[in-house]
Each structure stands twice: as structure tokens, then as C-alpha cells.
């Protein structure tokens with residue numbers, strides 16, 4: 453293996469690409485496999501190790517694909533924002549088949565722009581500001597179902613919660629039979645998503661493929677019912693069904709299904725993972741928890757001890773809670789990086805990225821770089837009293853593919869935290885440090901915890 457040897461490409465003397473040996477590549481890949489477990493500091497360390505050893509931009513080889521890793525805010529902006537047209541999203545085909553190839557995050561160019569407008573419509577601020585009380589009802593029902601002191605797996609319960617929110621955003625009110633079918637088959641799909649792609653009957657992947665077919669059948673029935681009843685709802689399904697392009701063509705049923713499964717995929721584990729981290733960080737810091745409680749209890753008192761629902765305006769007036777959410781997203785960086793592929797030869801700061809190469813902006817490296825976040829391993833919400841430097845805080849990505857669900861995700865977090873700290877007491881069972889990859893990083897064992905509902909006369913613990 454040759455290190456630091458300049459390479460000559462016709463007409464251009466380029467900076468050095470540094471090959472990384474296969475062991476390093478394997479380590480990185482293993483850390484993202486389902487069920488594998490790495491210690492809390494290990495994931496950031498892997499990325500910091502890369503940066504320290506190989507610089508801010510370096511080449512490696514991921515599963516046989518030459519890949520460029522980018523660890524600076526400027527490089528992330530170049531790929532995701534200013535030169536986004538030169539980089540298309542790129543995911544393994546076996547995963548694309550499970551979610552559905554027409555899902556928004558696999559699209560590029562004009563088609564992506566049109567589809568994104570549709571998806572964004574049902575997640576915009578104007579839409580979600582009217583959903584506070586519905587989300588509140590779903591959150592309270594989830595929290596109450598955990599109370600009573602039995603041990604619950606916080607992450608698993610959060611996944612149920614964020615799936616229910618997904619159902620509500622996509623379908624509005626959905627028949628319980630369909631909701632159950634979707635939950636059951638999505639959970640089989642999820643188990644196969646990170647497994648070896650094999651079509652042998654009985655394997656996790658094959659089961660996931662079959663579950664994906666059943667999901668399409670259920671969605672087809674729901675669509676058919678809507679057409680029969682001539683319902684023109686403004687939820688995501690309604691928007692997808694009613695959309696026409698400039699030629700007057702509508703989306704096919706497969707395109708609609710792929711986008712619905714895509715939104716479940718993008719929305720569920722991400723939100724659940726961050727919520728679980730917020731619970732852990734609050735639990736581990738009693739002083740911070742007390743301060744968040746004080747902030748939330750002031751709102752609770754203004755709402756006649758919670759007898760009136762939260763308002764949209766109140767969810768915008770939770771400055772400390774917001775900083776806790778931001779810092780949780782920075783610390784946990786549950787989406788460590790994203791994948792793109794160069795659609796043409798691209799030059800960036802003297803490096804040539806050949807067409808077809810994978811390009812990975814490493815969000816985790818940026819979020820854990822002491823140059824942008826002092827003492828990065830310390831959970832310190834007050835660092836967000838000052839706005840982070842541009843392009844250094846990217847929990848929802850950036851540019852044309854940036855998360856359209858970010859306001860919804862934050863709203864869910866504000867509402868859950870409000871009810872958690874004002875109405876419940878909780879205790880983590882055997883609090884452990886460390887991260888488990890599931891495949892998003894979550895606290896060990898999904899943060900087993902016990903929850904109790906406070907009686908209204910005893911609201912001070």
C-alpha cells in the first residue's frame with residue numbers, strides 16, 4: 453500500500469488520495485450492522501481517528517466502492533448545497549428495493565424537486581402548527597401506556613409513538629385494522645433491512661421482501677377506499693394521490709407506496725432514537741432536569757395545571773428544552789453521514805472526484821470537532837446560546853435533500869418532553885454508558901426504564 457504518493461492525472465497535478473486499508477473499512481462497516489455494539493466513545497473516535505490520520509478529505513473503499521470522506525463544513529456544503537446537482541443520492545440496491553425505488557430520498561434533479569414539494573406540503577410549519585393537540589393526544593396516550601412501574605424499553609416504545617405520528621401525518625384517521633397490518637409488516641421489513649440480501653425462504657431479507665409486498669397490498673386497499681369514497685384529504689396520502697405533473701399525469705400506486713414507506717423509514721427510528729437520548733441525557737443530569745422541569749411547569753401552570761392543551765405558541769417558548777434537543781442531536785448524531793455519488797467528474801479544492809465515486813459528508817466528524825464545539829464529548833446545552841457557525845450543525849442535513857420532517861420531529865420532542873417532566877416520574881433501570889447500533893446509535897439496551905404518573909396533588913417530585 454502506498455501512502456502519500458502524489459498521483460498524476462492528465463492535465464492536473466492533484467493532492468494525494470490516501471488509501472485506507474481494508475481493516476479500517478471493515479471496522480466502519482461493522483459498527484453500522486444491526487445488533488453490533490460499540491462503546492459510547494467509539495463511534496466518534498472512529499471518525500476522529502480518520503480525520504487525525506488522513507486529513508479533512510480522504511479516499512477509502514467501502515464494500516468495493518471507491519469513496520471520498522469529507523469532514524469539513526465547507527466540503528459538506530459543496531456537496532449538499534452549492535454543487536448538489538453534481539451528486540446524486542446513492543444507496544445499496546438491496547435496501548432501495550425494500551423501501552421502494554421511487555421514495556423521495558433516492559431521487560435527483562427535477563423529479564426530486566416536484567416530489568419534494570408534495571411531501572414538504574404535509575410537513576410544513578403551516579400544516580403542523582394545526583396538529584399540536586393531535587400530537588399531544590398521541591404523546592399522552594403513549595406515556596400513560598408505560599406508566600405503572602413496569603420496565604419498558606424506551607426506544608421500542610418511542611418507535612411505536614413515532615410510527616403512530618407517521619400514520620397520523622400520512623393518513624389522518626386510519627382504520628385500526630389497516631394500522632395494525634402496517635405496523636406488523638413494517639416491523640418484519642425493518643428486521644430484514646440490515647440483513648444479508650438473500651432470497652432463500654425463511655431468511656430475514658426474504659421475509660422483509662414479502663412483508664414489503666403485503667405493505668403495498670394494504671396501501672393499495674386504503675387508496676382504493678379513498679377513491680371510492682371520493683375523499684380529498686390534505687394529508688400526505690391525499691397530496692400524493694391528487695398530484696399531477698405538467699403533462700397532467702398522476703403518480704402510480706407504486707410511486708405512492710414507495711413514498712409512504714419512505715416517510716415511515718425516514719421518520720420513525722430517527723425521531724425515536726433522539727427522544728431516547730433526550731430521556732437519557734436528562735436522567736443523567738438532575739440539575740439540568742430540574743431546570744427543564746421549571747421551564748415546563750411554568751407552562752403547565754399557565755394551562756391550569758395541564759387542563760388546557762399546549763398551544764403552538766407555547767411550543768415556541770421553550771428555550772432551555774430547545775437547547776437540550778439541539779445538544780442531544782449534536783452529541784448523538786444519529787445520522788453519522790450521508791451517501792452521494794458523483795454524476796460527473798468533479799474538482800474540489802484541487803482534488804478530482806471521478807464520476808461514479810461515492811462521496812460521504814461525515815456529520816459526526818463535524819459535530820465532534822473541538823474547533824466548532826469546544827469539549828465536544830461533554831453534554832452542554834448552553835453551548836447553543838450562541839448559534840453554531842454556518843454548516844457546522846447538520847442534524848437534519850443540508851441543501852436539496854435536507855430533512856423536510858425537521859419541524860415535525862422537533863414538535864414531537866417538545867410535546868413529549870413537556871408531558872414527561874410535568875406529569876411523570878421515571879427511573880432508568882441500570883443506567884449504562886455506551887451506544888448500541890440498531891442501526892441508529894441508541895443508549896444500551898434501548899434504555900430500559902420505569903415510569904409512574906404523578907398524582908395531581910403530588911406534582912413536585
Ligand code: HEM
Nearest residue numbers: 556557718719722723726787790847848849853855857861
Ligand atoms: C430527529 C429526527 C430526524 C432526523 C435526525 C432526520 C434527519 C434527516 C437527514 C440528515 C436527512 C437528509 C439525508 C441526506 O441528505 O441524505 C433527512 C431526510 C429526510 N427526512 Fe428526516 N430526520 C428526522 C425526522 C424525520 C421525520 C419526522 C420525517 C417525516 C415525517 C422525515 C422525513 C425525511 C424525508 C422524506 C427525507 C428525504 C428528503 C429528500 O431526499 O429530499 N424525517 N432526514
